[in-house]
Amino acid sequence: MDKVLVIEDDVMVGDMVSMYLGEEGFRVMRKGNGEEGLHAIASFEPDVILLDLMLPDMDGLELCKQVRETSMVPIMIVSMKNKVVERVSALTVGADDFLSKPFSMHEMSARVQALLRRAKIYQARVQEASMEEAEFHQEVRSTEISDTMISLDADSRSMWVKGGLVNTTYSEFEIMRCFVNHPGRVFSREDLINTVRGFDSFVTDRAIDVHIANLRKKVEENPKQPKRIRTVWGVGYKFIL
Structure with missing residues (x-):
């Protein structure tokens, strides 16, 4: 129940x-x-x-x-x-x-x-992704991006930036994992909504923008001039190594 x-x-x-x-x-x-x-x-x-x-x-x-x-x-x-x-x-x-x-x-x-x-x-x-996670877990656990170390641990759903533990919501973690696993790929807001919630979601485009803004505060040195999580105008967002 x-x-x-x-x-x-x-x-x-x-x-x-x-x-x-x-x-x-x-x-x-x-x-x-x-x-x-x-x-x-x-x-x-x-x-x-x-x-x-x-x-x-x-x-x-x-x-x-x-x-x-x-x-x-x-x-x-x-x-x-x-x-x-x-x-x-x-x-x-x-x-x-x-x-x-x-x-x-x-x-x-x-x-x-x-x-x-x-x-x-x-x-x-x-659970379904556990086998896939195991294959690239070592790579994902320690993803080095120039002078910024971003590490994701899928088992504990934790993210570290420069060695410090950074709290994320599960929506933020899923978006960040999507970015890290597919650097350079452009994701539309609809792609990210489906990744985070599924097809019957009440989540809006604006909610995705809020999650992106929160992630930039956590991984970018200057969130107002992001170098990693880039906006692709008229389309969505992409992650740059």
């Missing part, structure tokens, strides 16, 4: 969501503030998190950022805020989806199912 953690301080909204998802066959836990939510992640080990942005004890974006430091669990932001800048901010700190209040319970459940489906597809792809 898939588990959903609902971090929502509005009792009415939280109870309605919990009841609906419970009837849909999920095991649901609700917490009313950020601190309780963080503790529940470790003990409950949810498969999906529904996170309100406006919590009584902390900002939802900060909580999302903290979760991403240790976990790749899919996170869907649920909020009254619906401006583009707020959606982009949520994606930037690691959220996977954004649902504005008020919302349809049916749509909310469908999005939760989509997040779970994509997470399972992602895990399946990792």
